[in-house]
Amino acid sequence: MDTASGLGSRKAETLVDPECDCHGAVLGPLVLDSMHVGPKSNRRAIWLTWPDVWVTVGDHEDGCVPILQGLTGFAQPGEVLAIMGPSGCGKSTLLDALAGRLDSKRRLSGQILVNGRKEPLAYGTSAYVTQDDVLTSTLTVKEAVYFSAQLQLPDTMTPSEKKQRAEATIKEMGLHDAAGTRIGGWGNKGLSNGQRRRVSICMEILTRPKLLFLDEPTSGLDSAASYYVMRRIVGLAKQHDMTVLASVHQPSSEVFGLFHKLCLLSQGRTVYFGPSSNAPEFFSLNGFRCPSLQNPSDHYLRTINTDFDEDIDPGLGGKPRTQEVIKVLAESYKSSSCYRHIQQQIEDIHEMVS
């Protein structure tokens, strides 16, 4: 196993771009020690990079329609990247592309690199929580998670260690009170939708995968549950050097504040990619300042949602149409030093892990 020897002497660096449009903003730490294989894990941490990824649907006869248009980004160990944007902007497609789960209709071009290499993920290193909860309705929460633990966890763990891991994970997802409840399903009511969501997450985080994809992990959860679930996931990422990518619809300010990086998409284009703490400055500099006391994620999504454009009266207050706003933001992002810095960080990652 490659332990990235030689990197040990390089300490955690914080990259600051002196020229960044987000003045003096800290553009996020490249924690080089994450490559170290420490006692808490016998698997290598994962740096996922995607410089210029496109996804299209259709064929040559009917014409190809781009769903994702030249997206560039990376996800790093110990951090959670939030993928946000209006419905249909391409969040699930990006997750599917990065996880190697695109169906045959969707064609990928561009590179997705795992630790700087184009290679399939080793078995057991990644997990994906889909939008639909596929669970056995007749089992209780405890049974489902216990069985899953017995099947998924390595033989090096004893049955009682597996049981303990299952119990701890049930607790982590706040399901201890529902442990004895049947999952249920159509015509056989059991868990609530939010509880089912948390059981699905439980099953996938049991193994502490090095790379975790979460498609709408907080859908169906109330704001408090969303916050606690995301906080646990952020904690697990930090504790186990997990690289987490989550598509999120409508996070509260508190949940939004938990994310390390933000990938904001609209119509398959990047509107912003970078530290979530720098997004307010990016929007302000482009003339779309988030009003004080407003949830920043609400502001970003409202600014770039075209679905209800006819509700905006162009004659009143000279408000630009959303299509123009998206164009301004996407072009501004592509020409910003923030974007160049992300490209540089990707090169640094490739150099570091090679």
Ligand SMILES: Nc1ncnc2c1ncn2[C@@H]1O[C@H](COP(=O)(O)OP(=O)(O)OP(=O)(O)O)[C@@H](O)[C@H]1O
């Ligand atoms: N297999 C496919 N064939 C044709 N179009 C597709 C296919 N998969 C996705 N699309 C289209 O690509 C766009 C992005 O879809 P995607 O599911 O990635 O969006 P999303 O941001 O995850 O949406 P939501 O938040 O509503 O789940 C949509 O317009 C969708 O209709």
